[in-house]
Amino acid sequence: NGAKHRQGTNLRRLATKVGEKCGLALLLAPLPLEPARADAPVDSSAAAGGLEWAVQPLLSWSAEQGVGAGLRVYLIGPPPALSRVQAQAFAAQHDFWSVQLAYRSYRFAGTRVTMRGSLLWEEDGSSRFFGVGNDSALGDQVRFGRNRFAIALEPGRRFGAGWETRLRLKLASEALDFDPDPTRIGGRDFASGETLSSVIAAVLQHDRRDVEWAPTRGSLARLELGRALGPDLSYWRWRAEVRAYHAIFSQLVLAGRVEIDALVGDDLPFYVMPIYGGATYGRGQFAGRFRDLVRRGLAAEIRWDPLPRAGLVAFVDAGEVAPGAFAAAPGPIHTGAGLGLRFTPGPPGLIARLDFGYGGGTEGLHIYLNFGHAF
DSSP: OOOSSOBOOOHHHHHHHHHHHHOSEEOOOOBOSSOOOTTTTTOGGGOOSSOEEEEEEEEEEETTTEEEEEEEEEEEOOTTTOEEEEEEEEEETTTEEEEEEEEEESSGGGSSEEEEEEEEEEEEEEEEEOOSSTTOOTTOOEEEEEEEEEEEEEEEEEETTTEEEEEEEEEEEEEEEEESOGGGTTTOOTTSSOEEEEEEEEEEEEEOOSSSSSOSSEEEEEEEEEEEEETTEEEEEEEEEEEEEEEEETTEEEEEEEEEEEEEOSSOOGGGSOEESSSSSOTTSOTTOEEOSEEEEEEEEEEEEEETTEEEEEEEEEEEEESSTTSOOSSOOEEEEEEEEEEOOSSTTOOEEEEEEEOOTTTOEEEEEEESOOO
């Protein structure tokens, strides 16, 4: 895209972006070199022996990205640290590739200290911008390339029953390349130069889920407050989220989520704003369909697992974006509903998710491929 440096973002946004671009995909059977124990951090009694690892090949195809292929490698350490390393490389035919490395320790050095770290390098040449606001028109879209690089470190400490505090430190650079000219976006030239920013955020979390990667009962509450600073970028960000899970019986689970994600700052570029629309927030809408300073959303799912490695999901999503946390949003609340498939082809912690969401009207039917549950 003509940028000199590649830029980045956090792991959750990378996974979402890859999933939204893949469309229909085939997840090949894993090649476990030794039995992987992806759910050991939740059930420490299952831990035994030394280092365990597994390899997960990925293959995909979509009309937008063409043929894509990748490889994911897991390394899981024994107690007392219960650490996990994940490395992944993915590339698609039409201008997309990414490399990521992540580390997580649930009991760093055998203590109640937790540690997370990540490194990401990504290039995406086919993103779309539909405008800012809850009533942005579907036809007013601009395609742009996005090059990202980010490195993050997140130490934390567990206390009490399910409580954890964390401090997130992140350094990221980002460059955009527009087609057509970016003067269509409020007359501001977002494509000139690059953006370098540092982020510091405090997180307070209460997690009572029975299984982290596929909960059937319990709840998760998270509150986050952060500050981003850069030569041309400065804003506050706060986020609150609550998730709840209830098992009607062993194979049928009700799940719900309510969340708000808000920025506070002046003259902020569109690409840092919260997004509604895509595989994680707002199924039934185009990826990145709506964005503004605040996103408010609700989601509900019924999850049914009739087979050990396969399940069905029915879902409803609703949400909006607004210029302020307590400001009214122009236009209607956006809703979407649909059905999805879940597969666990290899290690217990890996879930392949294929959702079909319908947003009604001009939004139509959308297909999302991702990994892990939406929440």
